[in-house]
Amino acid sequence: xxxxxxxxxxxxxxxxxxxxxxxxxxxxxxxxxxxxxxxxxxxxxxxxxxxxxxxxxxxxxxxxxxxxxxxxxxxxxxxxxxxxxxxxxxxxxxxxxxxxxxxxxxxxxxxxxxxxxxxxxxxxxxxxxxxxxxxxxxxxxxxxxxxxxxxxxxxxxxxxxxxxxxxxxxxxxxxxxxxxxxxxxxxxxxxxxxxxxxxxxxxxxxxxxxxxxxxxxxxxxxxxxxxxxxxxxxxxxxxxxxxxxxxxxxxxxxxxxxxxxxxxxxxxxxxxxxxxxxxxx
Amino acid sequence: xxxxxxxxxxxxxxxxxxxxxxxxxxxxxxxxxxxxxxxxxxxxxxxxxxxxxxxxxxxxxxxxxxxxxxxxxxxxxxxxxxxxxxxxxxxxxxxxxxxxxxxxxxxxxxxxxxxxxxxxxxxxxxxxxxxxxxxxxxxxxxxxxxxxxxxxxxxxxxxxxxxxxxxxxxxxxxxxxxxxxxxxxxxxxxxxxxxxxxxxxxxxxxxxxxxxxxxxxxxxxxxxxxxxxxxxxxxxxxxxxxxxxxxxxxxxxxxxxxxxxxxxxxxxxxxxxxxxxxxxxxxxxxxxxxxxxxxxxxxxxxxxxxxxxxxxxxxxxxxxxxxxxxxxxxxxxxxxxxxxxxxxxxxxxxxxxxxxxxxxxxxxxxxxxxxxxxxxxxxxxxxxxxxxxxxxxxxxxxxxxxxxxxxxxxxxxxxxxxxxx
Numbered sequence: 001x002x003x004x005x006x007x008x009x010x011x012x013x014x015x016x017x018x019x020x021x022x023x024x025x026x027x028x029x030x031x032x033x034x035x036x037x038x039x040x041x042x043x044x045x046x047x048x049x050x051x052x053x054x055x056x057x058x059x060x061x062x063x064x065x066x067x068x069x070x071x072x073x074x075x076x077x078x079x080x081x082x083x084x085x086x087x088x089x090x091x092x093x094x095x096x097x098x099x100x101x102x103x104x105x106x107x108x109x110x111x112x113x114x115x116x117x118x119x120x121x122x123x124x125x126x127x128x129x130x131x132x133x134x135x136x137x138x139x140x141x142x143x144x145x146x147x148x149x150x151x152x153x154x155x156x157x158x159x160x161x162x163x164x165x166x167x168x169x170x171x172x173x174x175x176x177x178x179x180x181x182x183x184x185x186x187x188x189x190x191x192x193x194x195x196x197x198x199x200x201x202x203x204x205x206x207x208x209x210x211x212x213x214x215x216x217x218x219x220x221x222x223x224x225x226x227x228x229x230x231x232x233x234x235x236x237x238x239x240x241x242x243x244x245x246x247x248x249x250x251x252x253x254x255x256x257x258x259x260x261x262x263x264x265x266x267x268x269x270x271x272x273x274x275x276x277x278x279x280x281x
Numbered sequence: 282x283x284x285x286x287x288x289x290x291x292x293x294x295x296x297x298x299x300x301x302x303x304x305x306x307x308x309x310x311x312x313x314x315x316x317x318x319x320x321x322x323x324x325x326x327x328x329x330x331x332x333x334x335x336x337x338x339x340x341x342x343x344x345x346x347x348x349x350x351x352x353x354x355x356x357x358x359x360x361x362x363x364x365x366x367x368x369x370x371x372x373x374x375x376x377x378x379x380x381x382x383x384x385x386x387x388x389x390x391x392x393x394x395x396x397x398x399x400x401x402x403x404x405x406x407x408x409x410x411x412x413x414x415x416x417x418x419x420x421x422x423x424x425x426x427x428x429x430x431x432x433x434x435x436x437x438x439x440x441x442x443x444x445x446x447x448x449x450x451x452x453x454x455x456x457x458x459x460x461x462x463x464x465x466x467x468x469x470x471x472x473x474x475x476x477x478x479x480x481x482x483x484x485x486x487x488x489x490x491x492x493x494x495x496x497x498x499x500x501x502x503x504x505x506x507x508x509x510x511x512x513x514x515x516x517x518x519x520x521x522x523x524x525x526x527x528x529x530x531x532x533x534x535x536x537x538x539x540x541x542x543x544x545x546x547x548x549x550x551x552x553x554x555x556x557x558x559x560x561x562x563x564x565x566x567x568x569x570x571x572x573x574x575x576x577x578x579x580x581x582x583x584x585x586x587x588x589x590x591x592x593x594x595x596x597x598x599x600x601x602x603x604x605x606x607x608x609x610x611x612x613x614x615x616x617x618x619x620x621x622x623x624x625x626x627x628x629x630x631x632x633x634x635x636x637x638x639x640x641x642x643x644x645x646x647x648x649x650x651x652x653x654x655x656x657x658x659x660x661x662x663x664x665x666x667x668x669x670x671x672x673x674x675x676x677x678x679x680x681x682x683x684x685x686x687x688x689x690x691x692x693x694x695x696x697x698x699x700x701x702x
Contacts, residue, residue, distance in 0.1 A: 004287035009284070011380050012379055012381055013383065014377070014378055015365065015366070015368060015371075015377040015378065015379065016375070017371055017372060017373060017374065035408045035409060038408035038409070039405065042401075044398065045396075045397065046394060046396050047527045049397075116388075116391065116392065119369065120385075120387045121385060121387070121391050121409060121410060122367050122383075122385065122393070123411075275370075275371040276371075277369040278364065279370055
């Protein structure tokens with residue numbers, strides 16, 4: 001009888017070499033959601049604890065960038081801003097861009113920085129870049145408040161499009177995570193990925209409509225341009241925040257598809273590499 | 282018969298040890314190397330990495346409520362085994378089935394953030410080792426009490442002493458209460474009182490029907506806590522059986538490799554000494570003649586000193602200074618010899634009873650003394666020996682007792698009348 005009972009008992013965990021490329025086991029991420037919460041909570045607390053200026057610091061950085069952009073691109077270069085005051089135009093794009101560059105930097109180094117966890121405890125490794133991509137949203141929130149003040153100053157009323165903002169915030173997080181999954185896994189093996197990210201993120205900003213509007217990009221290059229996933233995110237943010245004429249749907253669709261493809265590929269790649277994290281890190 | 286909680290079948294783990302020459306630490310080097318192999322058509326054969334099996338075909342079963350000790354030399358594969366079972370690293374081959382919730386404690390305070398306070402770290406660390414928020418809240422005061430951090434609870438842990446840090450880390454882990462607990466050498470940290478607390482907690486876990494896998498180099502603890510021991514060597518389980526038996530065998534082999542038990546000089550002209558005396562041999566032997574078994578605190582042994590006396594009618598004594606690992610002279614002893622010795626080869630034997638020395642490594646200095654007053658030759662012997670403490674003790678203290686010696690003395694208790702109070 002004992003034997004029969006034992007045969008029917010199912011093991012709670014089976015440990016064996018993973019075979020399939022698509023054995024992703026994403027449900028475990030859901031099971032460990034409380035740990036995700038605590039990792040994000042840790043990042044946020046630590047970030048605001050260590051800085052003297054606290055939240056002010058988060059606001060100052062994009063504000064100064066916005067002022068420089070206004071001076072150089074708005075006043076000197078006279079770059080058009082689709083009829084919106086240039087400071088607001090630039091700041092509405094700096095919102096998702098600052099978030100993205102910060103989330104990308106954090107998630108790229110996240111797995112390596114968590115080596116003490118990775119080598120000592122089991123949990124779904126996906127939580128690490130996920131937490132790193134989510135925690136800068138708090139900073140984004142503070143800059144958002146600044147934008148509201150800025151909009152009031154320039155007498156720009158928010159539109160119903162604002163309701164779509166969470167959607168584009170989701171897209172921004174997915175973009176940061178999609179790229180972060182690739183870079184964080186690569187970083188475990190090749191430590192120079194960190195340097196590449198710094199450089200990449202500078203180039204990337206100029207390839208995105210932060211300082212200039214999409215309308216400046218020649219039509220024949222638009223399709224190629226929209227392969228940049230941040231194009232969709234930034235255009236979405238601008239539309240939701242400032243309610244200028246609806247964005248180019250084609251461009252949004254292409255950009256979002258690239259995000260989804262990157263994300264799916266990133267998850268598969270990350271899951272494949274995560275088996276060796278504890279051994280290589 | 283209770284249920285199986287861990288079943289491992291042919292678990293193997295291979296590591297690639299890339300030699301420095303072929304290792305790609307940066308993406309640039311990797312790309313350069315890949316290009317080279319494409320264009321030079323050299324293939325990747327010259328990049329072949331050396332491999333080594335940290336675990337090879339490890340199979341065992343553990344039943345519910347067992348406390349299994351895992352022993353072996355450093356690098357034998359003990360930690361790799363626990364890492365595979367706790368899902369930190371994936372096996373190369375084989376399979377393991379786990380029945381129940383696993384808590385692994387491979388390190389104390391995993392994921393502590395120095396900037397966060399004790400309170401915050403309890404929650405963070407609790408979540409990291411797999412506790413639900415609700416569980417942590419429920420056990421919070423118990424954790425704080427166990428850790429004895431008191432008023433430091435709201436101070437960042439970077440200000441903690443290392444002792445407090447470790448106590449807080451273990452306190453959280455101790456309240457995890459998983460069905461299967463995997464522990465790696467946490468007993469080696471913290472002070473005596475803390476170690477005792479940790480071991481008590483592990484003992485409790487087993488009494489409550491949990492399964493424990495415990496890596497330790499503390500043979501006293503292994504012997505007292507575990508009924509069963511897995512001895513791992515070279516990535517394989519070499520022995521699996523009752524703790525006392527396996528521990529003794531393990532110590533026997535580890536002693537052979539480490540200690541020198543004899544020094545011999547055959548040529549009287551080359552031997553250490555001077556024109557009055559030259560050493561021939563310094564040897565340590567168990568009195569029962571058993572060569573392979575380790576010296577325990579109970580084992581009687583003897584030290585033999587053989588020397589050539591080169592001066593006729595000399596009054597010579599042999600003295601031994603016995604040193605502990607800390608460099609303290611535990612005691613000195615000498616042979617009391619009144620007769621003058623003719624020139625020739627002599628052997629002095631000193632008998633050490635059991636139940637005299639404390640555990641730990643020992644060495645000694647041999648002195649040859651003339652006329653009971655002047656040291657004519659002093660030899661720092663390379664013969665060294667480790668004395669093991671394998672007494673089985675119940676839930677008291679598994680560490681080393683203080684003191685340079687640990688003699689068993691006679692005690693008596695007398696009733697002197699009266700009712701007390």
